Each structure stands twice: as structure tokens, then as C-alpha cells.
Amino acid sequence: MTLETVMQVALGGLLMGLIYALVAAGLSLIFGLMDVVNFAHGEMMMLAMYAVFVIWSMTGLDPLLQLPIVAAVLFGLGVAVYRGMIGRALSVQFNRGMVQIFVTFGLAIFIRGAAQFVWGGEFRAVTNTWLSDRSLNMGGVYLPLPQLAASLVCLAAFAGLLAISRTEFGKALEATREDREAVALLGIDRDHIFAMGWGLGAGAVGIAGVMLAGFYYVGPNVGASFALIAYVTVALGGFGSMTGALVAGVLIGEIEAITAAVLEPSLKQIGVFAVYLAVLLFRPRGLFGKL
């Protein structure tokens, strides 16, 4: 294996890993806040990708310019899902955990079916964007521009999430996470905090979806393969930890790329799960988990 190949493989793993990290960040945020695993997370990303495709095919607006629009739409969707479904599911008296699982699982299947009904089962793609199909040649190692842009936006989104955690709202978020009963006594509206948490989580995965749409195909099942990796990323990084999601995402991207290069490409998920199991064996709370 030449040096160029090694560098190209490592670079590919890093670029994909940052996308994994941002997809996982939203999932981790919601889980850390209220112990709810959102099984419809991948489908929310898929909706964001379709939003990009629809706006692009109607107006020709570049995905990069659509970033704030689609992120805002997804934020609204996240809030609506909490207000309309999750909040109600949380208020049941018994077997609350099961109800939450089935509510988001059902939502995932519904969104996937609805997408197939509205847009058909065909694969679509956003083409001829500013960056599409362009790469920077750095002495034999190629840096694809759409992925580079996606990585930079992912890092910026992480910085944004960290900045939010420093604000008053972020402290309320943290306090609600620590003790959801006590904050009610302090006059913090728990429902409002949870709804904002869902909005942020969906917004984060929406940003990932927008950037992904710039270099990926769009289809009803596109969320599923990313969601699986997102669950592993969250568990590996530690539930609720933003830093954990970032580190674990990059780690998974690299493990995947290296397994595919050194062993066989069809085995790359095995590499990911082997590392995942090893970490959980010795550190069940994940790399950066507090619980």
C-alpha cells in the first residue's frame, strides 16, 4: 500500500467520521436530556435531504444557501414532534420506556412510508451545485470539496452546540438533565426545555442532512444506514456527551476506512462493532460518559 493510498483512506475516514459525529450529536443531546432514544432520527435526516432536493429542484437554490432554511424547518419539526407526540408519551403512567420506544419507532416507519408515497421509491440526487463533483488535488491525495464543506460545517455546528451550553438556556438544559423534578420548583418550564432540546437535536441532524445532500443520493431509506452508525456512535462516545459524539464519530469513520482497506470492505461494520464491544466491555458508560 502506497503512502498516498494510506493518506487517502485516512482522509476519507475523517471526512465521513465528522458527518457521523454530527448525526450522532442530535441523538445524544435528546437522549442525555430526557433518556429518550429517538428511533426516527435517521428519518429526520432523510426529510432534511428531501427538503434540500425539493427546494433545489424548484428554485435551483444551492444547498449551502439552504442551510439556515432547512435547519430552521427541522428545528420546528423537532419541537412539533415533542409537543405532539413525545410529551404525551412521557405522561403515561406505566411502562413509559416501552411507549417512548414504540412512539419514535412508529414515527420512523410512518415517515419512511410517507416519503415513499410522496416522492416514490426512486433515488434522487442534487447535482450541479457549486461544489459538486469537485476535488482538490494535493500531490496525489484528493480532497473532495463537498465533503470538506460538510466537515467544516459539522465542526461549526459542534462549536455552536457548545456555545449554547454556556448560555442561560444551556444551564437550564443542564439543570433539567440533572434533576427534572427540582427544576420545576425553580420555575423552569420543563416542557419548554424539552421541546427546545428536540428542536436542537432535529436541527443538528438537519444540518448534517443538508451537507450530505450535496454529495449523496436521496431516497426513503437513506436515513437507516446512518442511524445505525449514529446509535453506535452515541453509545461509544457516552450517552449525552457532545465531545464523546465528536470523538466517537471520527473514530468510527477511521475504523471503518481502515478495516475496509486492510481487511475486506464487506467486513467494515464488523471492525466498528468489534471496537464498540471492546470499549463497552471495559468502560460500559462509553468514552466520555458521565453516568
Add this chain to the structure above:
Amino acid sequence: MDRRQFIVGAGALAGVAGSRAAQAADPVVIGVVYPLTGNGAAVGLDAKAAYEVAANIINNTHAPIGVAMGQGGGLSGLGGARINLVFADSQNDPQKARAEAERLITQEKAVAIVGSYTSATGATISQVTERYEVPYVSADNSSPSLNQRGLKWFFRTGPHDEMFTKGMFDFLADIGKKTGRPAKTVALFYEDSIFGTDSSNVQRKLAAAAGMQVVADIRYRASSPSLSTEAQKLKAANADVLLPSSYTSDAILILKAMNEIGYKPKAILAQAAGFQESAFMQGAGALAEGAMSRSSFAGDAEKLRPAVPIVNALYKAHNNKDMNDNTSREITALLVLADAINRAGSAKPEEIRKALVATNIPGSQTIMPWAGVKFDETGQNTLCNPVIQQVFDGVYKTVWPFDLAAKEAVWNVGK
């Protein structure tokens, strides 16, 4: 005779005449088994439309079309009898397909069955037809094992997967000879389910037989989020010809991934599947330019197959789509079966079987780019060679066999 009596009398007379005509030519019932609901319904409903078009060509009175049974007006060998299709829904389930085939033979009195899209359903249907001694004409089941079971009543008009792959290697040999720049190395790139694995097994064998070196043998995970490492491996190997066996999403992704790292293979020759889907063209855009794929249908071969645009127009009027790889094979299957029944001059299954065995239709009397239809002792049509197509400006054009070619192949190997 008053007016009323006249009408009654005329009516009675018409009734008698009608029943006499029916007696002279009882319709011939043919069972058609396809998935009409469930996950294969899209393909099955297109197939239903295709068979209806074929039955109309056989039964209706119209200007002659240059295919077997294209003269219309029913089966002349049976006094103008009509073909009567009875459809049954397999739901893409081998057991349901078996039960429906049995019902068609015993209840509906079908004298032959055609079907059935997936090879798994084709396998069970052909067991039933063997037991009841009724011909089964397979239009589109492509598993090579189906005609290797010693069945007496099984006939396959279309190619099986090994013939498809053999066609690809025949093309490589031909284009190498023609240009003086033969392909010496190939890269196998295939998804890890049964389709990709089977395809690669045959390709490995045929590459060895052709003296080509396999410089990359990459089995990848279907629907992976990323194929960038796979693309890097292909780039490092830099084979003369890349042979992908992929479904649509992976086909789009690998072209994008190779482009991202500045790699354009000298030649891509795909095992159809994803590369022949319209969504692939949309998704891959300009990156698909120059890619080649095998196909069993050449919609652009009207010069040598003048019936293609005529039949396509009939199909389009009926189903609002152009004929494709599947629907063209289905129409052909029914025409071939009807031709046999017509020659048999009888609706007795044994007579039909004998006529099928004796089938010899030249390619010019079909809508397919094949050399013709002629069955070997296993019931496989040996003349149904596939074609190779190449993307020019976002459209597949036939480039091989050279006498059918709509365009000259762009061949960059050895340049």
C-alpha cells in the same frame, strides 16, 4: 312477422351464429403468474400490461407486425381461436406461486403457464407444471439452475445469468480484436448478497478462461454509507475494465467516490441491475458518461428489428411507459408460446410441448436483439445473446453485437 318478432328472431339467429363460431374456435386459456401485490407489484403490473399487449397482437385484427404471430386475427392453426389470459397473483411468494399455478391448471383449465419474475417462484411453478404435464414458459426467471433440473415441460425464452456474463466477455474479446487494444486486467466489484456474489463467481471463471488477470476482487457491503475506501482500492489496482455488480444506490455512490479521488476507470462494464435504472442516470449525471452495461433488450435497434417501435407504441398506449428489459422479454415469451400452439394446431399440452421443442424463430421475427429462439434439450433458448450498451449523453445506446449497434463503442483501454 311484426317488428318485435323480427328482433327476437334475429337475436336468436345471432346467438346461434355466435355459439357456432365459439364452437369452431374455443379460446385457448393461458395462465400468467406474477406478483401483482406486495413488494414485486411494480414489476408484476408492468408484466400484466405487457402480456395484455401481446395477447392483443395475437387476437386482434390489425396490419401485420413483423414478429411471430404478428399477423393478428387469433390462432389460424386453430380456426382463429383467441388467446385468453388468466392472471394469478404470486405475491412474490414461492408457495403462493405454486398454489396459484395448480389452481390455474385444475380450475381454469390453463393449457400452459407463463411467468414469473423471480427465480424462486419460477422454481416452484415449474415443479407444478411438470407434475400436471403442462408447458411452463419462463420469460424472465434468470437463475442458471432452473433449466438444469431435467424438467421436460420447462422452456425459457430469455437468457440466464451465465449467458449474460458470457456476453460481456464475448464483447471484451470482440472489441479487443477490433481495436487491437485488448483488455488484459479486470477489477471485480460486487455487493455481498446473492446477486453480486453469483455474478462475481461467473466473472472470475470467465476472466480466467479469457486469460485476463483479476487485479482487484472487492466484495463490499450493500448500502454502505461510504464507498471511499473501496474506490481507493480500485484506483490503486487501476484495471483495464471495472466490472461492477451493484444495485442503484451503490452504483451512484461508487461513481461519485471514484470521481472524488480523481479516478476515472478506463472502462466500466456493468452487470445491468442498478446501472440500467433511470434513477441511476439522474443520480450519477455526467459521471455515468461512457459507462457500459449488458442488457437483453435494445430499444434502439429498430433498423434490424423494425417491429420494436410498433410494439413499443402499443405498449406505451396501454401502460404509458416504454418497453424495457423485462416487458420486452415477457411480450416475446407469449408470442413464442402462441406460435407453438398455432403450429401444434391443438390446445393439448403434449402437442404444444412438441411444438415448443421444434420452435425455430429467427431473430428478425422478434422484438429482441437475439439471434432467434430455439430451445436445447434442457428447454433453454440458446440464441438469446445479450447486448452491450454504453451511455452517450445520458442515454444507453447499443454498441454490441456490432451488426446491431446504434453507436460505435468508445473504448479507451490501451490508449
